[in-house]
Amino acid sequence: MRETATPLAAWGATAAVLAGALWMLIDVLWRGAPGLSMGFLLEAPRDAGRAGGVAPILLSTIWILAVALAAALPLGLATAIWLSESTLQRPRLQRAVRLSLDMLAGVPSIVFGLFGNAVFAVALGMGLSILSGGLTLACMALPIIIRTAEEGLRALPPELRLQAAALGLRRSRIVLGLLLPAALPALLAGTLLGIGRALAETAALIFTSGYVDRAPQSWLDSGRALSVHIYDLSMNVPGGEHNAYTAALVLMALIVAINAATQAAARHWRRALSWQDPAAGDR
Amino acid sequence: MFRWNSDRALAAVTGLAARLAAVIVLLIIGFVILQSVPALQELGPVRFFTDDGWYPTGEVAARGYNLAPMVVATVLCAVGALLLAAPLGLLVAVWLTEYAPAALGRPVEALVGLMAGVPSVVYGLWGLVTLVPLIAAWQPPGASLLSGILVLFLMVLPTVILATVAALRAVTPEWRMAAAALGMGPTGALWRVVVPAARGGIRGALVLALARAIGETMAVLMVTGNVVRMPDSLFDPVRTLTANIALELAYAVDLHRSALFVGGLLLAALVAALVLAAERPREARRHA
Known part of the structure; x- marks a missing residue:
């Protein structure tokens, strides 16, 4: 009896979950595809977004991502190097840094929004702007970037370090000239993960980068991210659902593309590791 | 004598970055607490659970939180x-x-x-x-x-x-x-x-x-x-x-x-x- 009940329940549950997931994905495709055209990507929104496209919104999204990466990448890479380089290490401080990064990863996105609004927009006087939004997203993406970069650096075969040290290279040369380039695909995968997370974010952006749907002229201008555009069209603009769905389809396509690129980077990384260390290929 | 070299610089820069990254979560908690203080002081923590309802705007006497x-x-x-x-x-x-x-x-x-x-x-x-x-x-x-x-x-x-x-x-x-x-x-x-x-x-x-x-x-x-x-x-x-x-x-x-x-x-x-x-x-x- 039990020998058939478990597989039956497992197949049933999977079928149900599959049906739900496909329902949602096909719904977005079905309702979003009719509005999709070159014009949608190249035109400005008209009539509060009911008509026209998303060109300035894509531009704002790219600006916000660029600010977020410019802030999070150097800080994240340096932190990952500090965490992975054994002789720079101070165990208790390292544990504290790790704990605090884990906590950061668990902070709800709306709390990042509160923080970004209070600090970047108000206290530091940046207002609702690309800069405020980008910096808020940088804080959110930091734990992801650090974790994948650190794992990448640690996964390098130890011989690489030892051989370089035997050649008399300085630690800084080993890290910057050898280890970082060798771990590049892993660093790239981490960066892409961070971008994916930032692209999907809405709640942290409403009160930091704001709602303005014109193309930004500077990074102190407010700019509406694609996700915020979807929210605004579906909740605040009667009759905006069609373009909300089309914008959702564009966002999903971007995220699928980034996921694919992440996986390609990770595959390349595993192959690079197995070339350096044949045993790593089996792992 | 303190001698500046690239190894020291690397340790200093990455150490600073790690401390900065670690401080962010404390800043977040700190700022949210700081911004909550006026309401917690003026209203007291109890009113957030005992007031008649959530009416944070309008007539001051009729406000509820x-x-x-x-x-x-x-x-x-x-x-x-x-x-x-x-x-x-x-x-x-x-x-x-x-x-x-x-x-x-x-x-x-x-x-x-x-x-x-x-x-x-x-x-x-x-x-x-x-x-x-x-x-x-x-x-x-x-x-x-x-x-x-x-x-x-x-x-x-x-x-x-x-x-x-x-x-x-x-x-x-x-x-x-x-x-x-x-x-x-x-x-x-x-x-x-x-x-x-x-x-x-x-x-x-x-x-x-x-x-x-x-x-x-x-x-x-x-x-x-x-x-x-x-x-x-x-x-x-x-x-x-x-x-x-x-x-x-x-x-x-x-x-x-x-x-x-x-x-x-x-x-x-x-x-x-x-x-x-x-x-x-x-x-x-x-x-x-």
Whole structure:
């Protein structure tokens, strides 16, 4: 009896979950595809977004991502190097840094929004702007970037370090000239993960980068991210659902593309590791 | 004599970066507390649970700051979603690790991975346009606690499945062989050996999912109707703590703004309490 009940329940549950997931994905495709055209990507929104496209919104999204990466990448890479380089290490401080990064990863996105609004927009006087939004997203993406970069650096075969040290290279040369380039695909995968997370974010952006749907002229201008555009069209603009769905389809396509690129980077990384260390290929 | 060289510079720069990265979470907690202080001082912490209702604007004498209905809504939405996601997620994970034919397992796992990456605002859009009208046709008004639970359930399910699959795959094959040697069938080995051995990882998956559900804003905001009230049934509209902040921060000033930060503080405290509660029993058992 039990020998058939478990597989039956497992197949049933999977079928149900599959049906739900496909329902949602096909719904977005079905309702979003009719509005999709070159014009949608190249035109400005008209009539509060009911008509026209998303060109300035894509531009704002790219600006916000660029600010977020410019802030999070150097800080994240340096932190990952500090965490992975054994002789720079101070165990208790390292544990504290790790704990605090884990906590950061668990902070709800709306709390990042509160923080970004209070600090970047108000206290530091940046207002609702690309800069405020980008910096808020940088804080959110930091734990992801650090974790994948650190794992990448640690996964390098130890011989690489030892051989370089035997050649008399300085630690800084080993890290910057050898280890970082060798771990590049892993660093790239981490960066892409961070971008994916930032692209999907809405709640942290409403009160930091704001709602303005014109193309930004500077990074102190407010700019509406694609996700915020979807929210605004579906909740605040009667009759905006069609373009909300089309914008959702564009966002999903971007995220699928980034996921694919992440996986390609990770595959390349595993192959690079197995070339350096044949045993790593089996792992 | 202090000699400047590139190794020292590297250690100094990366050490500084690590400290800076570590301080961010403290800054976040600090600023949210700092912004909550005016409301906590002026109103006292008790009024946030005993006031007549949530009327943070208008006539000063008639203002009320009760967050309790929103705390209840937040907890009900998250727990409801998890009650659905836990058993279903475990079964799908079991299917993926035990029963899935290779040709089917890979695409399904890829699909689950894709669902994990779908932005919450897209879940919200789907819920708002597709799910809510369906519920409304059955039990008006549609935007309700139930729609919030269902959308959150679908949202956290991929998290539960992927983390549970990882936990089940981490169980060493020797345990299965030992179970088989003891005369257990595959199903018996699964439920009495493999799943219990993966217990820690599964618990971690559920805690992660519950924390995400509590902290989720957009999907819930778009489908629950956002009426501040204690729900009497699954079909009543509710407003969660996260939705309250997202709806009102744009125009809130003074005490109202500060009260919203108190809501944020409460939210962070809920998530922290959950993570701590999940850590405690494991620690206790390790020391026993």
